[in-house]
Amino acid sequence: MLTQVDALLHARWIVPVDDKQSILEHHSIAIHQGKILDILPTDQIHQCYSSKHDQNLENQLLMPGLINAHGHAAMSLFRGLADDLELMTWLQEHIWPAESKWVSPDFVRDGTRLAIAEMLRSGTTCFSDMYFYPDIAAETVTELNMRAQICCPILDFPTPWAKDADEGIxxxxxxNAAQRHNPLVKIAFGPHAPYTVSDEPLRKLASLQEELQIPIQMHLHETAFEVTEAEKQGLRPIARLEQLGILGPHFQAVHVTQANTEDLLTLARYDVKVVHCPESNLKLASGFCPVDKMQKAGITVALGTDGAASNNDLDLFGEMQTAAQLAKAVAGDAAAVPAFEAIRMATLNGAIALGIDDITGSLVKGKAADIIAIDMSRLETLPVYNPISQLVYTRMADKVKHVWVNGKILVRDGILTQIDTEKLKQQARQWGEKIRAGDSHD
Ligand SMILES: [Zn+2]
Known part of the structure; x- marks a missing residue:
């Protein structure tokens, strides 16, 4: 008796991202009702399952969709607005003024759509966002069937979304109440950074986190300047957060380019998750996250692109390559962050960091069918000795052929199935013209 399923995918390789670092050859995945029902050798799968959607993915590799654990999606509309500047000049003289002038619900809707289109096309199926109008971002994510953690921004000073931290909270x-039952969206608190949020709101977030189990994501120890300025007030930011009682397994610390032994021990003791954004750190000359030391201390490190205004793309495959290469240079050890570890950072570790590893992050029975198919037959990927090496050390984003989220196909043969690409490009051009014209009138 054959079980009817929604789809059967037959692949040359499957990298499920498991503890054995498996590479399955000539295997197939059975998908039903948005989930992975089974994974079997292709010559056995038809003995158990049949489907009207039987797809032969010759020379293709299936792996979990990538998880971009930190970014500011709508900032894609500021891509290339201000480059070659260090963090505080970039923020205070360019990004914050542009945000106060341009950010609106329409800006967030259009910018988030642009970011989602770019992320899907380059293999990302889930992302964490921290930006104004998170309600609009959540709506956009749901409409496009993407998966996301949406962090609501909390800052002491007025933003386009809230007049102070209390209103932000x-x-x-x-x-959070409105999105509680949304299977694709999880809400988090996004206190921006230690230098933009004071003690009182952070204490409040600590108690709300405990009561409501809402994760917290925060930029932390992004630059040496941030840490030395805080030390002048008495405490390094990580020590201050520990005192405020906000650290824990739910806490996602973004960047952490500055970490002494004590900082690392604190992060490990509280099981804080780190989100490493190597290309943003390099571009803003923020410093180098000691990924190898963190991993040796048992800290879970995930990967993020940060916003397109400081990267300037949302290509998580590129980020994987940079992370693996940078970690080797920083550790002075070519064995630091080997290829499989980089893949795990961009998939399963992202899911663990966001607290959704029971749903996504690896290809195992029962998890959501968040899957990407990569074309391994292109000139730059041949010959294939070890597909894991190819995924990390060659250019991959443009080899993403198909993308499924929750079993639904969102990219087919490189083309977005739910987004009108031409219309989206037109909108991005219009925003660019408006912002450029507005800027030159100042
Ligand atoms: Zn950021």
Whole structure:
């Protein structure tokens, strides 16, 4: 008796991202009702399952969709607006003024769509976002069937979304209540950084986190300047957060380019997750995250692109390559962050960091069918001795052929199935013209 399933995918290779670092050859995945029902050798799968959607993915590799654990999606509309500047000049003289002038619900809707289109086409199926109007971002994610953690921004000073931290927290709780039953979206608190959020709101977030189990994501120890300025007030930011009682397994620390032994021990003791954004750190000359030391200390490190205004793309495959190469240079050890580890950082570790590893992050029975298919037959990927090496050390984003989220196909043969690409390009051009014209009138 054959079980009817929604789809059968037959691949040359499958990299499920498991503890054995398996590479399955000539295997197939049975998908039903959005989930992975089974993974079997291709010559056995038809003995158990049949489907009207039987797909032969010759010379293709299936792996979990990538998880971009930190970014500011709508900032894609500021891509290339201000480059070659260090963090504080970039923020204070360019990004914050542009945000106060241009950010609106329409800006966030159009910018988030642009980011989602770019991420899907380059193999990302889930992302974490931290930006204004998180309610609009959550709506956009749901409409396009993407998966996301949406962090509601909390800052002491007025932003386009809230006049102070209290209002930010109040609005975040409302967004969380509205999205509680959304299977694709999880809400988090996004206190921006230690230098933009004071003790009182952080204490409040610590107690709300405990009560409501809402994760917290924060930029932390991004630059040496941030840490030395805080030390002048008495405490390094990580030590201050520990005192405030906000650290824990739910806490996602973004960047951490500055970490002494004590900082690392604290992060490990509280099981804090680190989100490493190597290309943004390199571009803003923020410093180097000691990934190898963190991993040796048992800290879970995930990967993020950060916003397109400081990267300037949302290509997580590129980020994987940079992370693997940079870690070797920083550690002075070519064995630091081997290829499989880089893949795990961009998939399973991202899911663990966001607290959704029961749903996604690897290809195992029962998890959501968040899957990408990579074309391994292109000139730059041949010959294939070890597909894992190819995934990390060659250019991959443009080899993503198909993308499924929750079993639904969102990219087919490199083409977005739910987004009108021409219309999206037109919108991005219009925003660019408006922002450029507005800037030159100042
Ligand atoms: Zn950021």
């Amino acid at each position: 109040h609005k975040a709780l409302k967004v």
